Amino acid sequence: MKKVELEKIELDLRFVWRLSRNATTFKENFIVKYLDERGTFRGEIAPNVRYDETVERIQAEFERFPLVAWDYTHEGLVAYLKEHNFSHAFSFGIESCWLHAHSENVSDYFGIPKRSSVPTSFSIPIFDLKDKAECARMEKILEESQEFPAIKVKVGEDSMVEMCRFVAARTTSPLRIDANEGFASAYNFLKAYEKIDTLSCEFMEQPFAASNKDAYRELKGQLGFPVMADESIESEVSNWDELQELFDGVNVKLMKAGSYLSAVSLLREAKKRNMKTMIGCMIETSLGISSAFYLSGLCDYCDLDGHLLIKNEPFGLLQLQKGSLSLIP
Numbered sequence: 001m002k003k004v005e006l007e008k009i010e011l012d013l014r015f016v017w018r019l020s021r022n023a024t025t026f027k028e029n030f031i032v033k034y035l036d037e038r039g040t041f042r043g044e045i046a047p048n049v050r051y052d053e054t055v056e057r058i059q060a061e062f063e064r065f066p067l068v069a070w071d072y073t074h075e076g077l078v079a080y081l082k083e084h085n086f087s088h089a090f091s092f093g094i095e096s097c098w099l100h101a102h103s104e105n106v107s108d109y110f111g112i113p114k115r116s117s118v119p120t121s122f123s124i125p126i127f128d129l130k131d132k133a134e135c136a137r138m139e140k141i142l143e144e145s146q147e148f149p150a151i152k153v154k155v156g157e158d159s160m161v162e163m164c165r166f167v168a169a170r171t172t173s174p175l176r177i178d179a180n181e182g183f184a185s186a187y188n189f190l191k192a193y194e195k196i197d198t199l200s201c202e203f204m205e206q207p208f209a210a211s212n213k214d215a216y217r218e219l220k221g222q223l224g225f226p227v228m229a230d231e232s233i234e235s236e237v238s239n240w241d242e243l244q245e246l247f248d249g250v251n252v253k254l255m256k257a258g259s260y261l262s263a264v265s266l267l268r269e270a271k272k273r274n275m276k277t278m279i280g281c282m283i284e285t286s287l288g289i290s291s292a293f294y295l296s297g298l299c300d301y302c303d304l305d306g307h308l309l310i311k312n313e314p315f316g317l318l319q320l321q322k323g324s325l326s327l328i329p
Contacts, residue, residue: 002070005033006062012311015137017283018126020156020182027283028055032097043097044288046255047089050231061090070098078259088235088258095259096291106294110264113297117326120304121150121176129162142170148323150174150202152303156182164196178205181231186218205251206230216246226276235262240269249276254292267298281306286317290327
């Protein structure tokens with residue numbers, strides 16, 4: 001007998017997770033469970049307020065999702081979720097749960113090269129540089145993070161220079177700067193960047209709002225490293241030529257893409273266009289991160305540390321060794 005359940009989980013974070021647009025000390029995610037005579041299969045939903053995905057919305061979407069849809073084909077299920085305007089995070093939780101029930105290995109299913117281990121960056125949120133206790137806590141975290149191949153630094157317009165200098169002075173790893181749409185203009189960004197242009201940086205991620213296309217045109221080619229699109233892409237790209245004009249690469253996240261199917265399509269199209277590719281994440285348990293792990297064979301960069309930010313991570317599906325992740329059999 002088939003049965004589907006939705007479980008809300010509260011995840012306590014290791015530190016205040018502060019971005020240019022919000023801050024929190026915990027995250028509420030959901031686990032979708034599909035049960036039949038073979039066992040229990042799971043998918044994770046990590047809602048994001050940036051896309052108006054609330055706890056209430058996810059619960060309401062689960063109530064209106066029909067059990068009969070589990071009998072659809074993979075493509076049919078994805079089409080149904082899109083046609084009926086389910087949120088992307090909810091859609092991915094459902095689709096990934098379906099696929100985990102129908103395929104032994106996601107990489108094999110899509111014909112993606114397998115990787116036994118994946119180097120990941122580790123993320124540092126915006127914090128109060130005037131707070132001695134917070135600075136001491138971040139110094140300790142950076143000391144413990146020396147083996148990661150890169151440190152992602154969350155910044156805002158008022159904090160980029162100080163944040164990058166603080167982190168760079170305490171690590172030998174290159175920085176990945178992520179503004180989460182925090183800058184108002186290319187002029188403001190470049191004035192700040194002048195003060196840190198000697199630092200080792202791999203790329204800059206989404207400095208301006210997705211709607212501020214003129215700022216991206218003005219910035220293009222002025223930095224010595226790629227500018228990656230994050231919030232500017234979700235489940236599909238309406239104009240790839242324009243996206244390539246604005247950005248050097250893409251950060252694909254399964255919770256934004258809404259399905260493995262969409263994420264793989266985005267990564268493959270970017271590769272065709274010789275754009276840089278990255279698989280990223282929200283704050284997710286090792287269930288969601290292991291889902292992203294399967295797509296790493298299509299990516300130049302991996303930012304899969306969401307579960308490492310959680311105190312009470314419940315699944316333990318990944319092993320971390322010297323800054324690289326591997327699946328636990």
